[in-house]
Amino acid sequence: MLTAETGGICIPWAEDQSQVLEKLHAVKETGLTSPEAARRLEIAGPNSIESIKRRGLLRILLNQFVSPFVLLLAIAAGLSFFFEEWLDGIAIVAVILINAVIGFFMEFQAERSMETLKKLTMVPVRALRDNRLTAIPSEQVVPGDIIFVEAGDMIAADARLFQAAQLQTDESALTGESLPVGKTTVALPRDIPLAERSNMLYKGTFVSKGNGYAVVVCTGMKTELGAIARLVQQAGQVATPLEKKLQVFSRKLIWVTVALAVSIFIAGLVNGQKLVEMLETSIALVVAAVPEGLPIVATLALAFGMLRMARHNIIVKKLSSVETLGGTNVICTDKTGTLTQNKITASFIQIGNSSSAIDLDPGSSSVRWLGDSSIADTPACRHIYRIAALCNTASYQHDSVPEKESGDPLEVGLLKLVYCAGITQETYNTQFPKVDEIPFSSDTKVMATLHRNGQEFYIAAKGAVEALLFRCTTVLEADTIIPLTEERKKQWLMSAEKQAQSGLRVLAFAFRVSKEKETDFLHRLTLAGLIGFIDPPRPEVPAAIEECKSAGIKVVMITGDHPATARNIAMQLGLANESDAVIHGSAMKPFDQLTNEDKELWLHAPVFARVSPEHKLNLVKLFQERKMIVGMTGDGVNDAPALKKADIGIAMGQRGTQVAQDVADMVLKDDAFSSIVVAIKQGRVIFDNIRKFVIFLLSCNLSELLLIAAASILNLHFRLFPLQILFINLVTDVLPALALGLTEAAPHIMQRRPYSSGTPVIDRKRWSAIFTYSVVIAGSSIGAVFVSHVLLHNQEKFNFELCNNILFYTLILSQILHVFNMSFERGLPFYRTAVFRNKYVWYAVGSCILITTLSYWVVPMRKVLQVSIYSWEDWSVVVFFPILSLVIIQVLKKIRWVI
Known part of the structure; x- marks a missing residue:
């Protein structure tokens, strides 16, 4: 049995989670300390897979002499020496050597450049270090680290699960199994095959749904992926x-x-x-x-x-992508964080019949009410703060210098609201420990968590207004919970529509108290209210869009936001006019059912709202059908098919999942649309x-x-x-x-217009x-x-x-x-x-x-x-x-x- 000192343990799937944690000297609540992690890194080595060894200097030099041109010169030198033309022969040999030195220098520079680019594509991992969830480079993960994974994350090391919420992983890269694998935390038989070890996470696979915590048991070449890498080394540069x-x-x-x-x-x-x-x-x-x-x-x-692009926060992962970039004539871009600043801040709250614009001041940890300030003292507002803190997987550390944020920017914005309200996320988590979770998905557009509160259970839910209202039967107004009639639902939807037209992104918040623990708890909810978020457009984007137009590049906004919000932002950026159609995802037919009229409508529309990953994929297919070279942005695990299908898949570096970054051809470290144009x-x-x-x-x-x-x-x-x-x-x-x-x-x-792909x-x-x-x-x-x-x-x-x-x-x-x-x-x-x-x-x-x-x-x-x-x-x-x-x-x- 191996320990953390030697790099991992042999059969973690067959032992109880507490035994695994004990043998690794790991504490699941606090994680490792920084000094202890550094010590283990010295022992276990970096968490990386060894590929074919980098060519040595001598091998690069010797390769310069293996070419038909050198052979021809050698023949010429030999002839010179044979006919006693000594000076010519020596000079030709000198030319061979000079050519070799020049070729050596050029190949050495190319190798070094590619090594530099590989280092730029390293991905971070969220691990508990010093009692805080922190993003660290995957190469620094060590046995005993407590890691948090959620949908879209690439798993950085082999790990034993001890907490999972509807967690599923795609292990096709390791086992060949194409269907997602559901995960559990219970111990399994010792001799169970790799593909059935449902309490394990494996390096190189990714999370397709849910989230969970796990303790790292093996890193680097000691992982299952490392064992395969020993048998079949990675291919060289194509x-x-x-x-x-x-x-x-x-x-x-x-x-x-x-x-x-x-x-x-x-x-x-x-x-x-x-x-x-x-x-x-x-x-x-x-x-x-x-x-x-x-x-x-x-x-x-x-x-x-x-x-040079890397200096502009653009990481291009493949040489071939650079060639394709110059011919790109369609950019399908997300709105949030790409066309906007991704500084998502709560700026509006509605509770019952009352609403108010708000302004947050993290410096003095206060919420400034610009309208009806009596909202702050209502039970519904207190429920909204509680839901914002509990139904959340992000982290926000205001007391660190500088501030540390991790997770979805919208969820970080919610934590800032909670902090300004004078209560910390840790306080809520202590009072209401999480028991279960229904993670957000692009299909349901809702997230919910289940928490224990003494002898009762508290359900916290947030999501798109129309999606969450569908699951609500009551609403909290003043101090009373009353039925949520169809007429009242229409009024809430109209209110959300009005805020969306002004450019706000609106979410609904709901809750329920249950006497017993439920498995399916996303129903019969009580609506607490709405929060509107402001995410202003990036100031440099209008000029970048104009540059695209002059370069013959069509820009299309594709977003999951409300159509009114999407139109407002598109008009501010000069991407759409008042008369332009905004195509709603619900009106988008499957690709094989599209008529010629539908296709023409799609081809000329500048904005698509409430779209699903399948819609994105269909759009790429349509543009490629018309011989266009498509650049597609994406950040989620469900965006991976569209990113892979596009001629240039562009993943977000700040808010993008690791899966999106892995399948993409290009990663934007700053998530900015102007970087795509660059x-x-x-x-x-x-x-x-x-x-x-x-x-x-x-x-x-x-x-x-x-x-x-x-x-x-x-x-x-x-x-x-x-x-x-x-x-x-x-x-x-x-x-x-x-x-x-x-x-x-x-x-x-x-x-000038882009070159065609066959130029x-x-x-x-x-x-x-x-x-x-x-x-x-x-x-x-x-x-x-x-x-x-x-x-x-x-x-x-x-x-x-x-x-x-x-x-x-x-x-x-x-x-x-x-x-x-x-x-x-x-x-x-x-x-x-x-x-x-x-x-x-x-x-x-x-x-x-x-x-x-x-x-x-x-x-x-x-x-x-x-x-x-x-x-x-x-x-x-x-x-x-x-x-x-x-x-x-x-x-x-x-x-x-x-x-």
């Missing part, structure tokens, strides 16, 4: 659709390049060039022309973009940046191909050496491409631009050679060495400056484009020019590259023609010859 597109694209490019290289090789031999030299040139050309680092540069751009903007930026560096790399590499092909086929008296080709590839490919991947958003990026990285228009850029760069480089030969030196015979040097440096500088042509914003001056203002581009350009300068001033590099320009006139030509190529391309872009 390539994203974009990476797959780039890999396919690169493979096709390899074959095209090889075909061109063979043609150049044959042409060179026909024109009398040396066999070994032409072979080395062809191999170098293949290596230089194919952007083999394209997938890893794309991964880095995606990872850096995700980290994420879509960043998705567009990342896609555009990837396009920029793909165009840059291809146009630079194609210019080299055109140059070598022209020199070989036309039998020109100058050409580039194999090592020069490789050096150009090293200098101009990596740094500028990485810098382009970090370019900020263009000013008008949110003023290729390089379309026909961009292929045309790539070819044009390549021709200009290659033409300016050849032009520099002829100008130097004819105008400066006026020689009848070509000076092969000088012509080679002019061609070499002109091509390098032309490609370096070509990075400034990667701005595709219309109507902006060249110096105001995002690329020109990108400091990383300037760093890259400066570094490339410095390396190029060193190739001339460092004698060994000069000898290897065979360069020796001495005349300042020749250097003027080398500088002038790259600038000329930049100007020509800018003019072509200005007259819209190319993009």
Whole structure:
């Protein structure tokens, strides 16, 4: 039998809960102390599942030498050594090593970025620590911790239940059982199979209904999930659709390049060039022309973009989601906490025929009555305070600095009301200990709890007005409980409707005293009154909605609130007009029964109210049926199907359940709608940046191909050496491409319509631009050679060495400056484009020019590259023609010859 000291106990399901608690030295009322929890964490280790070990530095480095490009270079080096071209052979080996170092650095950065992103997605657990229910990171949970779980929570560790209220869990991830499992607290037979251990909670499963308390018995790899993880380790990172597109694209490019290289090789031999030299040139050309680092540069751009979003409280969990974000054209968003501030405060109370607006002052723990203050002394008001405290699973610690809140924001708002009324939740819980509970669900829209009060039982219930009134038969007015007639119910509903139209969210509160304990106690209730809650719109949302409209993105509000409340908020935000229809959930048919008229109505409606999870799912289906890319927000366990079905599932980080966060593609740490817009903007930026560096790399590499092909086929008296080709590839490919991947958003990026999901990285228009850029760069480089030969030196015979040097440096500088042509914003001056203002581009350009300068001033590099320009006139030509190529391309872009 194991103990808490060694990480868990073997058969907790077969022992009484008191025995389990005793063996773990755990106290269910107070939990562990912080020092004791820290001590146990040292012994048991972090509560995490070990996946495949992170690749070591040596393995990453060795992987750089396993590629067809390195093999080609190795063949070239071998040929050089065989024919005693020692300098060339050594230089090619140096190129292999430099390439390996660059690839190592890029892969190491990508791995580190992904590790950082994994840490950002860690989920919290509500545990009793130091006699208080506190949210702690799941990795810090230890054996003996008392944890509280409720619908929507992902279970963080294996635990033995000792208190459960209609608790059901989804254990399909562990057992394969698709139906929810009902939970109990009684001891079970020792040999009962895993799937039937109904008094246990297991790591990796989630709560689908109810709530409960349990004591942690096993953590990390000692859990049942950990045992499975030992047998089948987690799969490695799967390539994203974009990476797959780039890999396919690169493979096709390899074959095209090889075909061109063979043609150049044959042409060179026909024109009398040396066999070994032409072979080395062809191999170098293949290596230089194919952007083999394209997938890893794309991964880095995606990872850096995700980290940039994380600074804006947006956690994107999958690289592929970043690609989808840029094409999103429908956002289905919740109201509470997303479009509103989620600062839910009680601002109105109605009891009987009396009502009053209220203002809470937590500083002086008082309720300021702005109307009929006599309400405060009525029995009904005292019942409302009691129900607010008892029928509640949140916690609010006003005496801590800063204040600590945990749980649903509306329930926290109720606890603040109770605190301001001068009574604490702990006082009520002591006087009325909870016996049973009917948790809130989106179907019933009601929550109820059963409490012992001496020899009697007190039932506390709260919920949507129309749902709770249906379960009430009496109402408390003044000091008397009277029948609640149908006419009186209509009056209460009208009152709630009036408050909802003013923008308040209204809940009803009811109670009943029973002589005996009941199993089904949600009936024959007495209505105590209503509370209206204010949750003001976020001030930044109207501008964000306008930005969405200009970007061609439709925004739809989907809420469980009253239609009048939803309309009021939507109109304040500019999301709906007075004439726009608000579709009520009760009027929404099943998907297979929708007519074309119904579908058109849904497609054009800006607001849906009183919706169920099934309605959300049907809306996603409808938009996707019309080929739209849908972003769907959600926070509850019942939102999981819609989040999974949507192209981008967006979970709330503050009020969202762990299940919603687990199935979602993106988590908003601040729950703000404006963060969704920021994420879509960043998705567009990342896609555009990837396009920029793909165009840059291809146009630079194609210019080299055109140059070598022209020199070989036309039998020109100058050409580039194999090592020069490789050096150009090293200098101009990596740094500028990485810098382009970090370019900020263009000013008008949110003023164009989204790309469709099938948009290729390089379309026909961009292929045309790539070819044009390549021709200009290659033409300016050849032009520099002829100008130097004819105008400066006026020689009848070509000076092969000088012509080679002019061609070499002109091509390098032309490609370096070509990075400034990667701005595709219309109507902006060249110096105001995002690329020109990108400091990383300037760093890259400066570094490339410095390396190029060193190739001339460092004698060994000069000898290897065979360069020796001495005349300042020749250097003027080398500088002038790259600038000329930049100007020509800018003019072509200005007259819209190319993009």
